[in-house]
Amino acid sequence: MISEKKNIILNVRDLSIGYSNKKSTNKIARKINLSLSKGELIGLVGANGIGKSTLLRTLSGMQTALGGSVFLYDKPIESYSSFQLARQLSIVLTEPPATKNLSVQEMISLGRQPYTNWIGKLSAEDKKAIEFALQTTETTKISEKKCFELSDGQMQRVAIARALAQDTPVMLLDEPTTHLDIYHRAYVLKLLKNLTQTTQKTILFSTHEIDLAIQLTDKMIVMTEDQTYFGTPCELITKGRFDTLFPSETIQFDSETGRFTIKK
């Protein structure tokens, strides 16, 4: 029990997320409790607009929480400077990079920014990390290509490689499988799974591939209108948490197969 507690990297207590301005607050979700440990792959699922991206943005420190707390290594996430945080936590967003006139190599090298000197010179260690990122994501062959020449699947691998080069214990990915065909979806998820096992990173990703996530992840976060559930896929299935994900008159979760079926 003690060893497990030691391994907890990201601890979330009674978190409320949403947007606020001077006049009003718009709470999207409340009472979120999670604890993510070293080497875990965690899937975040929920309907469109339920607040998956907002949760990821809050966990990454890009957005302030409306209530509750996020602890990264027992320290509140607000206490990290943006520079310190960049060495602990990397992100892959749904938005494409602002420019695609960078070669794959250059794009991935940018991930080393938290480590390079004021002008961005790459050290031997930086080059090693970039090489590792290229090999792990199998992008070595396309490393000289420009990003605008890549397919969606290749681009996603490059985006993951850039986050990988940042060499952080925690990686957050917002819908890394969108726009990809079934092969690339499985490829990306398997890549993430392998990474958690070989590098002991904690990887949290949001996805709509609920059936794939159930098969691959160690833990899952299920966001519904009323509550956010956290647990292993098996626990969540037995407790019937997936049944409340979507309106049941259209689709229904089949706990035998771990899939959703359309109601006819």
Next chain:
Amino acid sequence: MQTTTTFRLHFIVLFAVLVVAFLLNLSIGSVSIPINEIIAVFTGSGSSNDNWQYILVDYRLPKAITAMIAGGGLAISGLLMQTLFRNPLAGPFVLGLSSGASLGVAFVILGAGAFGGAIGGFLLSQWGVVIAAGLGSFLVLLAVLAVTFRVKDTMAILIIGLMFGSLTTSVVSVLSYFSNAERLQQYIFWSFGSLGNQTWQGVSILSICFLLGLLLSISSSKSLNSLLLGENYAKSMGLQIKKTTFIIILATSILAGGITAFVGPIAFVGLAVPHLVRQFFKTSNHLVLMPAVLLFGSMLMLVCDTIARLPFNAFALPINAITSLIGAPIVIWLLVRKRKLFF
């Protein structure tokens, strides 16, 4: 990252062209001076003709240096703005700096009639105009910086800059409407831009502005590279967006504001040079782009100034017209030929 060594040949060629353009620019004018004489003056052996020596050292050399600073500085501030706003249409004047300078100059030239006497005389002198233009762009800069601290969104800063520009332009229109023909002509001549008539004192002040702006730009090159991925990614890699935005805008203002104060609003160079350079140096890495843009901008400005003097040796065409006249067709030709705008 592709380093500068990958582009060594590009840089050697560019530098050689710059040197040729520099010597050519010095040799052409109302008096033609042979190139070997120019080299003789620079190597210290002195020219055989005292008049040539005087023309070179006190007229053409400051002009050529001003041209290089103006071209290089405007091109760099264009590059900074294009990356900061991640918009290929941005240039050094998107934040309304040139409009601010125009407003200052318009107040001085068009309003000088109200003062008369010694004050009026000083206001209309070259230094009066330089100070007015500098103050004008500085005030716009302060307004823009005040906005940067309040507004989160960089795109909002862009729009607000455009609004400032439009505001000051309309004030200038009102001033022009009420001023007499002679003053109006003087103002319009200023707005054509002029590289000549610079004293060494002026050139040294301009050089200080330029070096300061250049230093700030170079120190931001790592931040600029991370901005290429977009603000959110840049933040996740440890970039402090507000501080970086502030430094980049400050660098642009010092560069573009200082240059506009001395040579007037020169259009086109700042917008086009970064695009031209990206066509030849196929990268977005600022460590490569920045020196390339600097050399290319200086070179282009020298060439434009040389061409402005070619047809009528006695006097020069307005430089502001020449930069666009030469540059616009080149950019159009390049884009049509390559069919791709790299950004």
